[in-house]
Each structure stands twice: as structure tokens, then as C-alpha cells.
Amino acid sequence: MIDGQNRVIDYLRVSVTDRCNLRCIYCMPEQGVESLPHDSILRYDEILRICRLMAGQGLRKVKITGGEPLVRRGIADLIRGIRGIAGIESVTLTTNGVLLAAKLDELVAAGIDSITVSLDTLDRQHYATLTRRDELPAVLAGLARLDDFPQLQRKINCVPLGDETDILAIAALAKEKPIHVRFIEVMPVGFARGLPFRSEAELRQLLEARWGGLVPCSERLGNGPARYVSLPGFCGKIGFISAISHRFCASCNRMRLTADGLLKGCLQYAGGINLKQMMVAGCDDAALLEAIRTAVAAKPAGHHFGEADAGGEDPRAMSQIGG
Numbered sequence: 001m002i003d004g005q006n007r008v009i010d011y012l013r014v015s016v017t018d019r020c021n022l023r024c025i026y027c028m029p030e031q032g033v034e035s036l037p038h039d040s041i042l043r044y045d046e047i048l049r050i051c052r053l054m055a056g057q058g059l060r061k062v063k064i065t066g067g068e069p070l071v072r073r074g075i076a077d078l079i080r081g082i083r084g085i086a087g088i089e090s091v092t093l094t095t096n097g098v099l100l101a102a103k104l105d106e107l108v109a110a111g112i113d114s115i116t117v118s119l120d121t122l123d124r125q126h127y128a129t130l131t132r133r134d135e136l137p138a139v140l141a142g143l144a145r146l147d148d149f150p151q152l153q154r155k156i157n158c159v160p161l162g163d164e165t166d167i168l169a170i171a172a173l174a175k176e177k178p179i180h181v182r183f184i185e186v187m188p189v190g191f192a193r194g195l196p197f198r199s200e201a202e203l204r205q206l207l208e209a210r211w212g213g214l215v216p217c218s219e220r221l222g223n224g225p226a227r228y229v230s231l232p233g234f235c236g237k238i239g240f241i242s243a244i245s246h247r248f249c250a251s252c253n254r255m256r257l258t259a260d261g262l263l264k265g266c267l268q269y270a271g272g273i274n275l276k277q278m279m280v281a282g283c284d285d286a287a288l289l290e291a292i293r294t295a296v297a298a299k300p301a302g303h304h305f306g307e308a309d310a311g312g313e314d315p316r317a318m319s320q321i322g323g
């Protein structure tokens with residue numbers, strides 16, 4: 001698929017639920033957000049139908065996300081189904097890791113290619129403050145279980161909101177194990193507006209002061225915009241996903257499907273086409289394909305984080321959009 005800016009679109013992020021078992025301060029309020037009504041959530045057969053249609057148009061990689069994808073029942077069946085679609089080369093998952101230890105065997109059996117665990121600190125108290133839940137031991141149990149499956153690519157996503165000790169401790173996870181640690185610049189959407197911002201440049205300085213020179217890595221790892229470096233003596237790489245300081249929109253290859261079926265081109269904008277409503281109305285594959293092409297063609301050229309009053313922003317929480 002080629003969008004209106006001539007970018008090749010071969011990656012779809014599918015949010016399978018808006019619900020979550022954590023309440024990260026940058027993503028959800030303490031009391032949660034009002035859940036979508038059950039019958040407005042895409043059923044698995046509907047997600048598979050959309051993936052099949054898009055795979056016919058060049059979709060190659062699918063990310064399962066949420067909300068927290070592991071809270072949705074039968075998630076391994078969905079992964080198996082998507083993995084079996086002709087043309088799909090990888091199915092990956094982003095999870096907070098709380099339920100990972102319990103679900104990992106079935107995810108692997110279903111054919112998952114890569115698992116990313118979101119983890120911002122290794123300090124139990126800080127973790128409980130950032131996520132409003134005392135679940136760090138469960139997440140660490142899930143991470144440890146990943147060692148049983150060395151064939152799986154594994155990554156950590158860290159939004160660096162903790163102190164320097166937190167950040168260095170998370171980076172050090174890549175020292176002993178072949179796990180890639182990526183630092184994500186906090187994006188000013190939803191509940192993250194106004195949170196302290198730590199730039200990639202600041203993190204690079206911190207890592208260099210502790211471990212020495214960062215060596216840029218030319219190898220492409222994963223589907224997204226992360227740029228990686230190696231550190232002396234580290235098994236895994238350190239990555240930076242810097243939507244703010246290193247805007248990567250010109251090479252963006254992704255579309256997003258929200259839990260209620262909105263196919264949209266950019267995380268920040270409200271626009272898109274609701275494929276769930278079309279399916280409920282009985283639209284055939286040709287009509288859906290036409291809508292998919294229209295949504296892809298209309299993918300915005302780029303985000304406008306940091307620019308005041310640019311308009312058109314998605315008012316929803318990250319847990320609803322699918323981060």
C-alpha cells in the first residue's frame with residue numbers, strides 16, 4: 001500500500017482492547033476510562049478479515065497492542081489466525097508483562113515472533129507509583145520466562161519518567177541478556193500532557209557517562225522507527241524512539257486499528273474510517289477494501305506535537321488508541 005505521501009505502508013498496529021490491568025500515569029487516569037461497550041469492540045473474525053484484506057494489499061507485519069492485549073480472552077487464537085494469513089511475515093506483541101508468565105507458552109505455540117514488555121523502572125515503589133499497581137514482581141516473572149524461548153525476539157520499552165538510577169537499571173537489562181531496551185520519548189497526548197520530558201540527547205549523555213561510547217548500529221531491528229546503538233560489553237542493543245526530538249514521520253510505515261474498528265493513519269489525529277461499523281452494516285469486501293485504500297491515502301504527513309492549536313487531535317487516551 002502506498003499512502004498520499006508516497007510512503008510504503010506494510011505495518012498495522014491492532015489494538016485488541018481498551019481495557020488494562022494497570023493505570024500508567026501517562027496513559028490512564030486512576031479510575032480508568034469508560035470502557036467501550038462490548039458490542040462495539042472488533043471480534044476476532046472481524047480483525048482477521050481486515051488483516052486478510054490488507055495483506056492482499058501489501059500488509060506484512062502486525063503488532064498486537066491495546067489497552068493490555070493479554071487481558072483479552074483467546075488472544076493466542078487471534079495471533080495464530082493472523083500468523084496464518086498469506087503474506088504476513090511477523091506478528092508481534094506489546095504487553096505490560098503482568099500476565100506474560102501465565103500466557104507465554106500459548107503465545108509461542110501460536111507463532112508470536114517478538115514480544116515487547118513495557119517497563120519503566122525496576123524499583124518496586126516507583127513502579128507502583130507510575131502504574132498505580134504493585135505488579136513489578138509479576139512483570140519480572142514474565143521477563144524471566146522469556147529466557148525459556150531464545151528464538152523469540154524480545155524488547156523492553158521504557159518511557160523514561162523515573163530518576164537516573166531507574167533509567168540506568170533498565171538499560172543494564174541489555175547487558176547480560178540479548179534483550180533490546182528502547183527508550184521512548186513521552187508524547188504529549190492524553191494524560192501525558194505536561195509530564196516531564198527527557199530527550200534522547202539527555203539519555204545518550206547519561207548512558208555514555210556510565211558505560212562509555214555509544215556505537216550507532218546500522219542493522220535494522222523490528223518494524224518501527226527506533227534507532228539503535230551498542231554499548232561496550234552489552235548483549236542487547238539500546239534503542240531510541242524519539243517522536244519529538246527526531247521526528248520520524250517521513251519514514252512512517254504504519255496504520256492503526258483501534259479496538260472499536262477505526263482505521264487511522266496517525267496516533268495524534270482523530271480522523272479515520274470505522275471498518276467495524278461498515279462490517280456491522282453488511283459491507284462486502286470490495287467496499288471495505290475501498291475504505292482501507294481511502295484511509296491509507298489520507299494518512300497525515302506527520303504529527304504536530306508541540307505546535308499549539310493545530311487542531312484535529314484525537315481526544316482519546318493512549319489505552320484507547322493503541323500506543
Ligand code: SAM
Pocket residue numbers: 020026027065066067068069094095096116117118157158159184185186187188189192318319322323
Ligand atoms: N498495555 C501495553 C503496554 O503497556 O505495553 C500495550 C499498550 S501501551 C498504550 C503501548 C506503549 O505505549 C507502552 O510501551 C507505553 O509505555 C507507551 N505509551 C503510552 N502512553 C505514552 C505516551 N504518552 N508517550 C509515549 N509512550 C506512551
Ligand code: SF4
Pocket residue numbers: 020021022023024027028066067068096118318319323
Ligand atoms: Fe495499560 Fe499499557 Fe496504558 Fe500502561 S501503557 S495503562 S499498561 S495500556
